[in-house]
Amino acid sequence: MSAASPSAPPAMKLSSVMAARRTPGQLRARRLLMWREMLTSLWAPLCVIGLAFIPYTLLIEYVPAAASWAQPAMKGLGLVMVAYFLALLVWRNTSAKEKALRPLRQEAQELISENEGILRKVQGMGKLQAGVSEQIAEQALRVENASVAGDADALRAELKGLDALTAQHLGAFRKRSVMDFIGGFGKALLVALVIRTFIVEPYRIPSGSMLPTLEIGDQVFVNKFIYGVRIPLMNVVPFVIVRPPERGDVIVFNNPVDESSDYIKRVAGLPGDTVELVDGVVYINGQVQPRELVSNDFVVHDFDQETKIWSAKRTIRYEEDLSGVEHAALQSPAGTKRREGPYTVPPGHVFVMGDNRDNSADSRLGLGITHKVEYVPYGHIKGKAMVVWLSLGWHGLLHGLFGGTGLRVDRFFEPVR
Incomplete structure (x- = not known):
């Protein structure tokens, strides 16, 4: 033995x-x-x-x-x-x-x-x-x-x-194996993907559709878990974590008509709501959403993505109360006399609009693609915009060196309302 x-x-x-x-x-x-x-x-x-x-x-x-x-x-x-x-x-x-x-x-x-x-x-x-x-x-x-x-x-x-x-x-x-390297890199990548997919994601404001609430060049953090864990590609939300979307929420969503792009708009209508605009005034289920005139000569700055040039535009600014959510809304002086809708929101969808009402490719205009009313399914909503963490926009610090674009310190930590 x-x-x-x-x-x-x-x-x-x-x-x-x-x-x-x-x-x-x-x-x-x-x-x-x-x-x-x-x-x-x-x-x-x-x-x-x-x-x-x-x-x-x-x-x-x-x-x-x-x-x-x-x-x-x-x-x-x-x-x-x-x-x-x-x-x-x-x-x-x-x-x-x-x-x-x-x-x-x-x-x-x-x-x-x-x-x-x-x-x-x-x-x-x-x-x-x-x-x-x-x-x-x-x-x-x-x-x-x-x-x-x-x-x-x-x-x-x-x-x-x-x-x-x-x-x-x-x-x-001492020689580190390829698997050790892949393992370390994979863990870091997994953590980053989990955070970005389920917790928080940055989003850059590319256009003026949400002026003056969000300005071109604002970088916002998006709360990814408030409405529920969205499964990418499948575009489904199996369960709600905190609450479903509410009127007045500013949301980032994957455009259901053109899934290659993400948009940011404000929720105006919930499932079953009837939304109508009369001379720029919003009605939800027949109830007027109050608004107050702030300025007949409000100036905003838009950015042309092709020419890379900033331009000043004069608009009318209102302070609107959308089911208790107070926020700014803009309208073109030439675009207020018309009726839009009524639009009835189907189950599991929301109706969205930009705060810059006459310069927004939103639900009224087919989300910029179809030019007929389009609604956003819950499964396409990525999350709720929370706060501006960085802003590279009109007339910020060092704007003279970059064609009018500079660091907008005044926009830092601005809550998205």
């Missing part, structure tokens, strides 16, 4: 070995360095804005009145973060010590992580000589201590020592 071969020792994480050998003082110094590295990263200001943007969006979505103070607060935070970013940029490029240490610290982190991954894979296979893990852990601690001390020369020397140990004992396992 042959003797049983000894089993391989259980795998031990490099990080666990290092943690067990750190003194309390080393642990505190390491934590301080971690915070310092995070706060001096160029990603730090962007992360702060991103983390603040989530509660801000929820607040203005569900407590609209809070926008009066929340939007200025977000703009103030954004200004502070811009100053923070610029200060970091200047400091990181003028401090000789920082310029020397930061790439070395990054290299140290990557090399220790590489050793962690390799050891986790091969320790349990019994392919390592006794004591190799301990040697690597000891050298990794020396690298870490030199990094914490901020001594570039010492850190460079200790890194060479760790790299030599890694090459000597783990060299055969």
Whole structure:
């Protein structure tokens, strides 16, 4: 009877070995360095804005009145973060010590992580000589201590020592496989697809059909889950998550007549509604939707996609109340005397219009394709527009360099109403 071969020792994480050998003082110094590295990263200001943007969006979505103070607060935070970013940029490029240490610290982190991954894979296979893990852990601690001390020369020397140990004992396992690369890339792609498909998606306003609510060049975030999880290509929504579309919602949808394009319009009619416009005034099921004249000489700026030229246009501006949703609406002085409809919305569909009523390819005009009334099925609705997060439009910062197009700081964090 042959003797049983000894089993391989259980795998031990490099990080666990290092943690067990750190003194309390080393642990505190390491934590301080971690915070310092995070706060001096160029990603730090962007992360702060991103983390603040989530509660801000929820607040203005569900407590609209809070926008009066929340939007200025977000703009103030954004200004502070811009100053923070610029200060970091200047400091990181003028401090000789920082310029020397930061790439070395990054290299140290990557090399220790590489050793962690390799050891986790091969320790349990019994392919390592006794004591190799301990040697690597000891050298990794020396690298870490030199990094914490901020001594570039010492850190460079200790890194060479760790790299030599890694090459000597783990060299055969250092070559990253194609599957490892594909796996890492695939995970990142999957996360991005899940976020974009089911949570939030950016959308750029390409035309003036929603003026003045949304201006050309506005970039908005679209809430993808409020109406339910839409299955792309199949154009179905199996179930509602928060609520179905309501009158007054500004929605992004895949044009059911031409599925190669996405549109953004305002919901005016729900299933079973009868929508009619008389001299520009909206009637829902025979009930007039009140509106108040704001200006007989309101100027908007439109952009010709072919000539790339901005032009000023004079319109009439109203403040309209669409079933309790107050918003701006524009009409051409020459286009108000007519009757449109009535349109009866079929089940599972909505009737949409642009706020720029006489310059919008909406349900009244076949969504720009058929020139007969067209409704938007629930399954084609991508989500509800929430907030403007960026705007590159008429007369913004540096507009003189780009033919009138510039950074519209005044539009940042504007709620979509």
